[in-house]
Amino acid sequence: MNWTTYAEGFAHIASEIVGKDKEGTSNPSHLLVSDLDNTLTGCRSGVARFKRFLSHENGFGLVVATGRSFVEARRLVRDWDLPSPLAWITSVGSEIYIERDGELVLDDAYARKIADGWAPQKIDYVLRDFPGLTPQSACEQRAFKRSYVAASCRVAAAVEQRLHDEGISARVVFSHERLLDVLPIKAGKAAAMHHVASFFDMPVGHVFAAGDSGNDSDMLGACENAILVGNHAAEVAELANRPNVYVSRRNHASGALEGLLAHHRAQRMRARQLAEVAI
Template sequence: MAKFLFVTDLDNTLVGDDRSLAELNQQLSQHRQEHGTKIVYATGRSLILYRELLTQKELLVPDALIAAVGTEIYYNASESDPDPAWEKQLSSGWNRDLVVATGTNFVDLLPQPASEQRPFKVSYFLTEQAAEEVIPHLESLLKEQGIYAQLIYSGGKDLDILPSQSNKGLAVEFLRQHWEIDATQTVVCGDSGNDIALFSVGEPRGIIVGNAQPELLQWLSANQADYRYLAKAACAGGILEGLYHFGFLL
């Protein structure tokens, strides 16, 4: 057995099945202790909402936290300052004030709570019905103003606007290179649209949990590969299933 880099989304991926989560925690904790495996959470949550989750669920202390849909990396969640090297990488060409001003042109965009508005992330609620028209129009307006942002829509309700150099997958690549871990020894897990980047940056082993959202299943259908696995079980049970499938656990 060799060390690997384990990366997972939180809501409805790692979290959602407490019994399987307890088993997975035990397996990962032992593997980290014996082989030096790295554990990373990659969430859409801000650091504030991540800390709230810690009061509700039993989670292992990660080696790194990727928060705010990949725009912030923390090595110690008790601290409030994200990795400055990663932030520097995101700042080129990003104008948050202009992104916010552009969003005011769309009545269908409802700003998410203040805790979820981050230096490199602007977040809205947007209905599925309105999304088909709003997203391409908004993307076009941003490009006209010289802002090459990523628009990530997930769960049929959440729209996040990020710098083009940032998402969960690129943040994982940053950590993978920092720790010098090969993509073949990296496994990523997710359930929704904002996890697509986890599976599409490089060729890590990918686990899509059985309760995945339609947008992720649609993407997987068009991007099938032997290094991506669609689990039958939901949440942490699906992660365990995938880890056995790829041979990370025996």
């Protein structure tokens, strides 16, 4: 992709940010909170099936939960022709963008909630020149996120221990065998998922979550209806043993759709059984 193409795409996304999304369910009865990279992306035909499902007015609304920044997430959704999300959980659950008065805006209430105890300057100081840890580019450093490339999972464990020893309360998220993010202790994809669900007055049982990697772990562990797509990373394989997690046979968006339908079908079956007992 050359600079002109990228700049034109960026300008298009920026113009969309202040406009109201045209697709999707504005008053959903269920929410699917899903990672983007390699969970919804990866297979064009799978995306088409996933999009057809959400367009059938079945009450499901999409919320994306990604490690990417808001602008980059918007670009990816546009490039893959995914349905327009009702809300955007970005930067590993350290930011939420949600529609208010027809515009997508940063959720200040969530920002205030996770700001408690956050000390980014102290983190920068403590982790400077840390062995095996390299800061990512400046654009990846957010108000509530410090991002690095780590040489191994052992480095991630050492970072967590160093922060603890220094009395710094923070979450360390390691994913894709090399990416390390430091977040406020109250942040993360799980916390953001609960915040968005509360915004939509969504019952816990009506929230579904799909993911494939380490930065999805807290979200999948905290969701009653969790989905591991078939192409999930080895770093989250242990989640397959949890009763709330459905492991899809299919990959990418097809796997997310498979898991969503499987959980939904199981819910309806349990409801039918309860109704029969009541009779």
